[in-house]
Structures are given as C-alpha cells and as structure tokens.
Amino acid sequence: MAATTHTVTNQAPPLVGYDVFAADRALSEAVERHTDPARLPEVREELSTLGKAAGSAQAQEWGAQANENPPKLHTHDRYGNRIDEVEFHPSWHRLLGHAVSAGLTNAWGRPDGHLRRAAGFLVWTQAEGGHGCPVSMTHAAVPALRADPSLAAVWEPRLTSAVYGQELLPATEKPGALFGMAMTEKQGGSDVRANTTEAVPIDGARAGEYALTGHKWFCSAPMSDGFLVLARAPGGLSCFLVPRVLADGMRNTFRIQRLKDKLGNRSNASGEVEFDGTWGRLVGEEGRGVRTIIGMVAATRLDCVTGSAALMRQAVAQATHHAAHRSAFGGELIDKPLMRNVLADLHLESEAATVLAMRLAAAYDSDTEQDRALLRLAVPAAKYWVTKRCTPVAAEALECLGGNGYVEESGMPRLLRESPLNSIWEGSGNVQALDVLRALQREPMALNAFLAEVGQARGADHRLDGAIKGLLTELADLDGIEGRARRLVERMALVLQGSLLVRWAPPEVSDAFCASRLGGDWGSAFGTLPGSLDLASVVERARVEV
Template sequence: MPRYAPSTQLETHEVFNQPAEFAGRNLYETDACFREGVRREAGEWLDGPMRALGAAVGSEQVLEWGEQANRFPPELTVFDRYGRRIDEARFHPAYHSLMALAMEHRIHDIAWTAGRAGGHVGHLASLALFTQAEAGVMCPINMTYAAVPALRAQPDVAGSWLDRLLGGRYDAALRPIAEKAGITLGMAMTEKQGGSDVRANTTRAHRLEARGSRAYRLVGHKWFCSAPMSDGFLTLAYADGGLSCFLVPRITPDGERNGVHVMRLKDKLGNKSNASSEIEYHDAYAELLGEEGQGVKVIIDMVHHTRLGTIGGTLGIMRMALAQAVHQVAGRRAFQKTLIDQPAMRAVIADLAVEYEAAVVLGMRVARAFDPDDELGRAFARLSVALGKYWLTKRNPNFVYECMECHGGVGYVEETPMPRLFRESPLNAIWEGSGNVIALDILRTLAREPAALEAYVAEIGESRGADRRLDAAADALMDSLARLPAEAEARYAAERMALVLQGALLVRNAPPAVADAFCATRLGDEGGRSFGVLPRSADVEAIVARQSEVA
C-alpha cells in the first residue's frame, strides 16, 4: 500500500479511471447499519470503544499487517539446533502486532469485564470489525473469550488462569502463566476417526494419584488443534468415568514443556495466518474440569460461545467484501457512467446490502441474547446462535463471490483483498459444527427445550402485522414446526427459521426500503436465485444510499 500517491504517467499511457486506495478510514463510522445495531443492542457505552477499534483496523498500517500475516504464514519448528524437541510455530512479526492490538482492544474479555449488559455484543462487534483487517488472529482470541465459562465451572483449577486472562495483555513468550502479562487458550477436541462425533475419541486419561485429585496424564492425538502456541488447551479424553474435559497447559506446574507434540501444521485453503495443527499427547499433564464423564457438558459452553464468534467473523468478512465492492464500483467508470450508477450494478449492490443488513440485525440480536436474565433468554440464545451460524455462514461464500465479480478481473488478482476474503468465506460454516451438525442441533434444541421455541415465537410475534409476507412465512413455518421435522428436513427448518427471524428483526429495526426488499425477495416470491434480482417496487436508491459513507 503506497504511503504517497504513485505516479500515474507511464511511458506508454496514463493510469486513470481507477479507485483510490482503500485505507485510512474508520470501519465503524462508515457502516450505518452496524453502528445502529451496536447502539440498539448494547447501548451508547459501546460506541466509544467501537470507534477507536474501527479507526485502528481501518488504518493503512493494520491493513498491511493483515496482508503480511497471510503472505508469510507460520512455520513449524519441531527441534532446536541441538536436536531438543520444542514444538513451536514461528510467526511473522505482523501476526504478533495483530494479536497485541486485538487484546489491547479487549476483544478477548470485553464480554466478561464490561460489567454491564451488552458485553457479548461488544465481543461480536469488535471481532467483526477486526476480521475486516485480518481473520486468522480472531481464532485464538475467540477461543480465549469462549473458554471463560468452562474455566469458571472449576475455580480451584482455573482461578489462576482467569486471573491472567481477564484484563491480560498479549504475551507470546513461552513460560509459566504466573510470569505472564496475559494468556490465550485454545481447544483440541476432534480426532481422525471421529470428527464431530467426539464420543468416538480414543485419547485416554490416566490419574496421577500423587499430584492430586484432578491431575491426569493424557495419551492420544487430536486431528485439529488451532492456535497450538496458546498457553493452554481445553481438550476431551476418556477417563475411567467416561469422556471428560481437561485443561492442558503448555508448561507443567514443574516448569517443564508439556508432552504436547505438534506433528504438523495444516496447509489450509485460507486462514493462513492462524496455525492449525495436528498434535499428539505423550503423557501430557492435564487437570480435570468438572467431573469424569461430564466432558461434553463442560466443553459445550465453550462451543456455544465460539459459535457466536463464527457469526462475528462472518459479519466481518461480508462487510469488508461489500465495502470493497462499493468502493470499486463508485470509483470506476464504464460506458460513460460510474459503475454504481449503472442500473444493473446498482441492483446488485442493493441486493448485497440487503443481505448484509439482514445478517447484522440477526447477529447483533443473537449477541444480546448472551446476556440473559432468565431461562427463556438462555434458551433463545442456544437456539438463535445455531440459526445464525447455520444460515449466515452458508450465505457467505456466494456473497463474497458476488462482491468479487463487482471488481471485474482485478478482483481475482492476489494483490487485492478479494481472494483472501473468498478463501476465508467457507471456514466459519465448517468450524464449530458444520451445516448438518448445526441443523440437527437445532432440531434437538426444539425437541428438548420447549422454552427455546417459546422464546422464538415471542421474538417473531413482536413483528406480527408489520408485513403480510412475513406473516404468511411465519404461519407456514409454525405449521411445519407443529410436528417436529425429521432429520432429513433439518436444513429446511434451520433455513426457514433463520429467514423468518431476520425478516421479523428487519421490519422492526431497519429502514422500510431494506425490510420491504428482504420480505419481497427472501420471504415472498419476487426474488431470484442470484444477487441483483429485485422487484421493480424495491427502493434501490434508498438502500444504496446507506452505503454511501464507504464509497
């Protein structure tokens, strides 16, 4: 990214009709619906922190760090020069700068330290903003945030970890946590033979009687362990009492490197800055969280909170892709008109904007549900986070592709951020439960927790009478849910529930032009199967005007 304007006069031609560099802008202040969502669901207190973060992540420096951290991914060093085993992933300096910035802005702990309602909105919103600059570092940040409920379940083991996590700063050095300014935590659950079916795991946990009632040694492997340079990991292993949850430190209480061997780093499609790895436990020291046999129950709280982060990451990817598309078409002319003034292109941008606004209202409402004060609220959070994760992450890849096409050929070139965004776009649908897992989880929630459906019906009921298409879609949905859908219908139920919830939130909170276009195309029969298919009645001008701040 050039710091000063480059020369446009070349030997054979003059360079013109190109947009300016996309940098040096506040990514919070230039996003109207995102600002509205933060203020509506969290209140004015969050406005200041979001403005500060928006300015930082939209700066030339931080956008460049994001590019560098992905161009120079981590490398695994298994042995030191003398042949001693160290199992370390080495990162480009840009990665460390990004991690330090993320923790400086409290993305990892704002939900737990804010001391007021809207803390989880703060986590989702700040994670979404940061993702616009770089997505990979949000993996360890989100897992660190999500580990707190599981740690709080066992304060005698986790108290010292929470002391370093809450209020902590980024401290990459490998040393005992008592000597660190802050810590990060990861997760290692899945194994080769089981994947999402964690009960098929084979890793074994053996009591260390001499080390106390919660000390164990682990033997086995994990097929996916993201952020292996975290200070500790929540993991699952079979003890005598069944599948159990453990906290595995990288440094043992004796001050030694733990028996966690990093076998290799995954060569992933995207998310290049983040080290995802395969690990083996070789008599690794671990401490039991909860009771033997209760591993899934303990760690599910962490998974519940990491799913909120997948929604935030999806919002960030969508926003940066849309902002880049709007910036491109507003800064380039073809056939005697600026691209954004061409009717066909304007319809595409408007439809993409409707999709993004629907994603934001859903994501923000889900995040507020994580601050419950009763069982109904907690049930709604469990259901709505699964609905949001399922639907938004499914929509994301095609959304990013359409934004890429707005650029023409240059959008397919690695010098632009579009290929990186496109590679990131499928990931949140796969992590923390892929599509079928999430859809079936929604059916289980409906079957086991009547309060979840009750809360959902109450939420959409607040919008009854506001739009006939929404009412009709809600009635049809309720009819289909009257009998619990079969497993083969899980995706249909998840999709329709998410769309009706988005429509209900939009008619209450979005400008009429946005809500009307959504209900006509997503709930009615006036849309198409690709972006840019809007009915003649759509107020395209009003929808696109909402994006003018980023052009």
C-alpha cells in the same frame, strides 16, 4: 511515450483511512439500540477508535503480510531438543496484540460486555480474519473453566487481560494468556463420542491430575498457553485443561506433528498434536466433558456468525467502493440499474447478518431466562445460515471488481478463501441443523422464546406473517424431520432475520429483504431483486465515504 501509456485513469482508490465502525450503519445502529444510553458515548468512542485502526493502511498491511508469511513449525531446536514451537510473522503478533489490548478476549463481567466485544470483533477482523481464531477461543474458554473455580481463579484474569504475552511461561508468571482447543480426532470428526484419547489418573498426584495419551486431528491455535481437550477418562468422556508449560517451568508433552495446509485462514496455525503422558487437569466432572465444554462451543459459534458478518461487510464495502469510483458505459457503475441491484442484494445479506449477530450478543448480556432459551435455538440456526451465506456474498462481491477482484492485490481472493471457514469450524451445517432439532425436541422453552421473538414484528409485513405461518406448519409436522432439517433451519434463520429487520432497519431494507427472502420474489443469483424496490437507498446505506 512510457508516461503517456502508463497514465492511470478510472481506477478506484484504495479503501483506506476510514472508520470501519462508524461507516457501518447497520452495526453502529445496533450498538446504539442495545447499549445502555448512559454508557453509549464511551462505547461509541471505544469502537470508533478500533474502527479507525481497522481501516488504516497499517492494519491492512499487517493483514496482507500475515497471510503472505504463514506460520512455520519448529519441532526441534538446533541441538535436537523437542520444542514444538510455531513461528509467526511480526504482523501476526501486531494484529493479535491489538485485538487483545482492545478487549476482544474479554466480554465477561463488563457492562454490555458481549455486545461491545462482538461489535469490536466484527470491526477488527475486517482487517484480517485468521487471528480471530485464538481471540475467539480465549474469550470462549472462560465459561468452561468456571466449572472449576480454582482453575478459573488462576486462568480467567489472564484470559481476560488486555496484555498480550508471547513467551511460553507458567500461567502464574504471565500477565496475559491465550487458549486453544483440541477436540477433533481423525476417526470421529464432529462425533466426539468416537474419541479414543485416554486420560488416566496419575498415581500419587493430587485429585484431578491425569496423564493423557492420544492424537488430535485438529488443534486450533497450537501456540497457545493452554487448551481445553476432550479425552476418555475411567468415568467417560471428560474435559481437561492442558497447559503448554507446567507450574515448575517444564514444557508439557505437547508434540505438534504438523501444521495443516489450509484453503484459507493462512495466517493462523492449525495443527495435529500428539499427547504421550501429557499432564492435564480435569475440568468439571468425569464423564461430563461435552457438557463442560459446550459453553465454549456456544460462544465460538456466535463468533462464527459475527466473523462471517465481518467478512460479508468488508466484501460489500469493497464492492460498493469500487462501483462508486469506476465508470463504464457512460456513467459510474454504482448508478447502473443492474449493478445497483447486485450491490443492494449483497447489502441485504450483510445487514441481516450484522443485525442478527448483535441481537444474539445482546441476549448474552441480558441473561434473562427468555434470552437464554432464545440463544439455545437461535445460535445454531444463525451459525448454520449466516456462515452458509458468506461464501456466495464474497464471490459475488469479488465479481463486482471484475478482473481486478481476481487479483491477489485487491484483497478479495483472501476474503473468498476465508469465507467457507466459519461454516465448517465448530460443527458444519448438518451438525448445526441436528442441534436445532435436538433443542426443539428436548427444550420446549427454546421454541417458545424463538416464536415470541419473531412474533414481535407480526402484523408489520404480510410476507413476514406468511413466512411465520409457513414455519409453524413445518414445525407441526415432525415426520421425517431430520431429512428436511436444513430447510427448516434455513426458514427459521430467515424468519428471525426478517423480524429483526422489520422492527429495526429502514423501510427500504426490510421491504427488500421480505420481498426477496420471505416473499419469493427473488432469483437464484444476487442481483434479482424486484425492480419496484428503493434499491438506490439500500446501496447508499452500504457505501463507505472516505
């Protein structure tokens, strides 16, 4: 009787044992499009190797274990000595070590480096998103440190290393190092000019050495080897490098007061830290701290876009996989017209995010004046919109699995909890919208570059043409612009995505995107695409064959 009643039928098998990179047509096509043909075989092999690891049962188990066993803070050792160390589950170290060895902290100086790294980041963080935080900040710290060549000479080889070293040692003794960031204070939040942490030059020390005193409300990855910190020096708000371990082997004063109890991102440590005479080295000029650290912020904002694209892709892959193996009402779910509409709609969001993220990464590699100007507008616009779309995609994809999706074992609740993070980290929606306005008002070349980019698809789709015309009308009327900045930035992001899809995606994808996102033939929920579209082809593009 027990064997009969517990026979399992009509359940989707686990989505495991596949190449996350090769199965993602939007991503693999983008890599092919933006990579030098001479290097394409090498890049494909690199990403496919990473993709197979990300789709393995082992990586999925690591992700589950790292989230089920969140980090623990140990402020003191057994004798009462202050140590301020964070203990992680071994699976966290395996995930992070694999990311480092795969080159995900190193885009600098490699051919097609930013594209390869962004594609790898999108692939590997589908296994688990939390460890992407220190990976992102370590990669992003390089341009800020280059403001001081002597610091860069010490730290850059270690930040870009393929070696993951867990021990807390002086930088010169480490083959590889990780970086974090401590900008935010409780009284200011995103308004870092309200920061009160003080930096005082140390009497008798070498130039550039300061003692920092103050409190940081959010310190990302507090177990890292070094941090970029904003503090108020005599000349104004400045950027400092704060190492965990000093050159003589002594621990720097870096008191982790507590770890944040977060909605998601449970595997990753975020903490409150106290500085009390903490040694720091000035990076860049006094009073120009925001300008110095802005390179790091821009790079991590792009990772917010890429990380959200990764979450969306994994959510859509899980939803389509389930629907392809689940029968209901006389047939497979994936063949039901209404479910097909939902899945196609979700895939449009995922592919648009992926294509945009890869275009921006390629712009970093090209480093032309035109692309630098494009990035100034497109990065905050993409960060605003793509991260905002992540949560509704994750929620709708979870619903595609029904009650199974609401159960922790499915992995979908973890995706849902992780999904709001990137819209908050590195400046929430209003901060991004205001940054776009700032660029529009101060950097006319940025708008010219943006319009030139979207204009490359002009004439190919009448709905895109109409959206560009409407955007130009909005840009011509700057009265009360701050109050409608979100509307403007949303339209900019959608027009840019539409232009990229019209140029590079299959016709069924670009047609559906333009009809719904730009043409107005779309409801308020996923699954309301016009019935005249070729939705079966869109869904087929989203499927993963195992």
